[in-house]
Amino acid sequence: MRGKETTVYCDNCGRSIPRNKAVAYEKGISISTDLHTENDIRFFERKKVYYCISCGKHKGIFEKKKEQAQRASQRENRY
Numbered sequence: 001m002r003g004k005e006t007t008v009y010c011d012n013c014g015r016s017i018p019r020n021k022a023v024a025y026e027k028g029i030s031i032s033t034d035l036h037t038e039n040d041i042r043f044f045e046r047k048k049v050y051y052c053i054s055c056g057k058h059k060g061i062f063e064k065k066k067e068q069a070q071r072a073s074q075r076e077n078r079y
């Protein structure tokens with residue numbers, strides 16, 4: 001809808017925040033079906049979460065984002 005801000009919820013404190021002020025962060029979750037057999041199937045799921053600015057700072061999201069960007073560029077160099 002025009003003129004209406006999309007509101008997201010902080011994954012940490014649950015506060016509702018306008019999306020343009022939220023810190024988006026991609027969490028990687030690995031799921032393993034069975035660790036002890038050879039039929040182990042692993043999933044790596046990416047989930048996008050949002051944090052409010054204060055939680056983002058508190059949880060070091062900005063640092064993590066920097067790290068992720070570095071890792072991504074390293075990966076690009078390798079291939």
Ligand SMILES: [Zn+2]
Binds near residue numbers: 010012015054055
């Ligand atoms: Zn928060």
